[in-house]
Amino acid sequence: MKLLVVEDEVRLAQALRRGLQAEGFTVDLAHDGEDGLHLAREGEYAAIVLDVMLPHLSGYRVCQQLRKDGNWVPILMLSAKDGEYDEADGLDIGADDYLTKPFSYVVLVAHLRALLRRGAPDRPAVLTAGDLTLDPASHTVQRGDQEISLTRREFAVLELLMRHRGEVVPKSQLLTGVWDSNYSGASNVVEVYVGYLRRKVDEPFGKNSLQTVRGAGYRMAADGG
Amino acid sequence: MKLLVVEDEVRLAQALRRGLQAEGFTVDLAHDGEDGLHLAREGEYAAIVLDVMLPHLSGYRVCQQLRKDGNWVPILMLSAKDGEYDEADGLDIGADDYLTKPFSYVVLVAHLRALLRRGAPDRPAVLTAGDLTLDPASHTVQRGDQEISLTRREFAVLELLMRHRGEVVPKSQLLTGVWDSNYSGASNVVEVYVGYLRRKVDEPFGKNSLQTVRGAGYRMAADGG
């Protein structure tokens, strides 16, 4: 589960990162609006924590731009309590939730979890492909009635593939979507993890849902194999 | 902004109509699946609210049929909470959002607005020529219902030809379009690959879609052979 934190106050940003990583998230940081927008466009984030006051490009604009792109990733906006932007504005431009500084760390995490549970508004809460179901909220995967236990990485890979079920997902997209975006080039982690998944999700059931499309990437069979 | 509400419970239907009209929408009503499908095909609706349980033709089937027609109008499905169809099914057949009865009116409007804001999802960019279809997203090719497995190069060549179906594509264009643009001169790769394609796409089906235009190039028959 990868998050993007866009926050210019270095100390706060670092604190958030450490805290969220402790909660089990992967966290990317951006320190201004331009960076943030760029990362948000490239990466597959589960949610974005976005400060309103930012150098170069306000969080306000970043959010607006993302929505205009058709990117409906959940966004949690942060604002100084006496900021020139008020809550109504934030929600108007498509933010999903809103916190006023100063806020307690616990409150932030709670709001974030609520956001993630709701998921991106244009996405079903539970992903399915035939008799295979994946529930991001409860972090569970089932083939029929049989529960399958996956590690964090395995889960993330499967989730991304299922979000694009029926489509080919290039390895590069899996790398940037599941691993840190600034990942050192040559590696075959993706192949390895698809292999792991096959052993857990397909082989015990005689299925073939994780398909290799040679030279293009991997595809989750729309019917679950 | 025109909406279609397909709902057999008269009281609920009327309530929805009144409520939505108050929000400024124009609302058409249908009370069974056949009516609904008919109206949906004729009218230009911004979105459709579709009950699952309907006389004559279930909402399930209506949705399926519309998608099959290539109609990607946003659909919000409604189901009784203990209905035989569950959320996964609804989303499976191409609904965009899903509500379980009973729902609050406010929630319905919120979901509807979210749907409208998103707009109709891009219709899948599938290339067709007669009974031959090529889907770049899923990287699949079908002749009728029969799936055909192609290599990357074969796929690229066929895609390029199908993008210009009915037109003659010179060999030089195939070379620069599919192979590295600065390709070392004399070679007959194109002929070889057209040959491969014919064996996979035409011969098994007794078709002749990949036509040679002597001295000019190749042409994908507009009707798929």
Next chain:
DNA sequence: GGCGGACCTAAGGGAACGCTGAGAGAACGT
């Protein structure tokens, strides 16, 4: 019919690609 050029086909070497098992190191839980 014979000719030349354009096109087609079969076959094979080499490279690219993806899969797997083993194992080192980090993270985690007890």
Next chain:
DNA sequence: ACGTTCTCTCAGCGTTCCCTTAGGTCCGCC
């Protein structure tokens, strides 16, 4: 602190793909 689990790298292997070569075939034209 210890064992377990997880994550990732590496190297080897088999498969598949790609392009080339070398002929054969078709077509239009004289």
